[in-house]
Amino acid sequence: MRALVTGATGFVGRHLLAALAEAGHERFACGGPHDADAMPLDLADPSALRGALDLAQPDVVFHLAAQTFVPEALANPGATYGTNVTGTANLAQALRDYARAENATPRLIFASSAEVYGHQPPQAFPLVETTSLSPNNPYAASKAAAEMLLLGEARTFALDVVIVRSFNLIGPGQSDRFVVPNFAKQLAQIASGGKPVMHVGNLEAKRDFLDVRDAARAYVALAERGVRGEAYNLCSGSVHAIKDVLRELILAAHVPVEVREDPERMRPSDTPLFLGDNTKLRAATGWEPRIALRSSIREIYAAASSQLGAS
């Protein structure tokens, strides 16, 4: 199939390009205005979106481009709504116009987030896809709002959309603004002679971690076998405390450290447990995660360590 990927230079995007290549699919990579490795694409410009579709003639569009960092959404919610909600609505409109003009209906794979579930009672875990959305922050709200618009488009204009709700994806290449690569970077700095003190947020929080390469294979599988108009949890289905991830990283770094809790790293309305049920994804696609958490963590540390050496 021919795949157009927005946000192709991001964390998930680069791994998705690799997974598409491995599966023998043609790829058309779009990125932000300053990306050298991909065609710049402005989500605020409907005619540019339409132009990209005309150029790529895709069978499937993976829409990964978004403002994904919760603290940035808290600092500037309007910009996050613009990129994540209006940008997605603009893409839906471009797909509608393209479908009419070309008599072709590319599938849209929308990168949503498990953040849309937000605040849930303990008995709601593991979360299934029919759980009521209850977003807790402006990033979560932007993804939930975009899902609503896409559902309306699917039911009114026959948009062939599949929604992917990613839980905590980890792996090489993630920005060190996120917790696991941030810890890895701090440890790599300590291992190379830095002050042996780590600054951490809430270590007790339990999360459902999945390697980004397993996630990328699931994206491809959903493009091929997901059901139109449906949402799928993308997760491991098992849960680990952040402190267990930290312990694995410290073992990988093999250095003594002092761990300091930093209130500024605690997110408002942080939730103690977040766990998904991936039954629906497995049943639809036959997908299964392959990479063990320990193996992901070792690679993340190795990447942080070699990046520090390189800089």
Place this chain on the structure above:
Amino acid sequence: MRALVTGATGFVGRHLLAALAEAGHERFACGGPHDADAMPLDLADPSALRGALDLAQPDVVFHLAAQTFVPEALANPGATYGTNVTGTANLAQALRDYARAENATPRLIFASSAEVYGHQPPQAFPLVETTSLSPNNPYAASKAAAEMLLLGEARTFALDVVIVRSFNLIGPGQSDRFVVPNFAKQLAQIASGGKPVMHVGNLEAKRDFLDVRDAARAYVALAERGVRGEAYNLCSGSVHAIKDVLRELILAAHVPVEVREDPERMRPSDTPLFLGDNTKLRAATGWEPRIALRSSIREIYAAASSQLGAS
């Protein structure tokens, strides 16, 4: 209390202004760019929204301004998203800025719609507020998306929002693009000598009708006693087929008519039954509907008849 009303010259807005006056509240009415009876307010202009808040210094903002007509949303979804989603996000931002500057947190009463429930299985009726949102058209999707953004704002920035999900509001003053006043206008034309043929859509559909004046009192009650961050169904809790409404209108008009079904008046993805549960609203506010359906219908016919005489 001091109330700022957006969309004050609309169907619900005018009745809300009356209900606020009757309850002794101060009113600050905002309307569209061409409204003579209200201060023009552009939802696309964040600084205008902030200016209106500075001027009105409200205790409560009733946000009724929206593109509310489903066929218009189908014809031009992007414009509906802009007004209903981005416009609401802009108002939330203005409230956030105002709250910070003035150390005051006006309550926001958001006029959502039961359309957000969209397609539901038969056993879901009567609909309660915890039902998963499943919007079926771009108008429904725009209201569901705006609800998501407001929930995020409520939980992150302490926005004091109350969401009102109106079912089928009827009463004097509704645009004859909507079904009941449209039937009334056709009948008034027949009664004054027109061709005795009526064009109708799906008469079997069953809806939960509520008089707009009862709805306006509920809006005021929710401003006073609704719970922050909660959504409330606004409905009668009982159901009537469109053909029963038509029969009452024909009785009021007292003319013989031929009724013709018109496929163009059938909405895509129309649902056979739509019924809400108003227990939550009653429990929070003590509100009860007062105006019987038959009485609403007679008044709607009388209004259509006198409007025809006046034109």
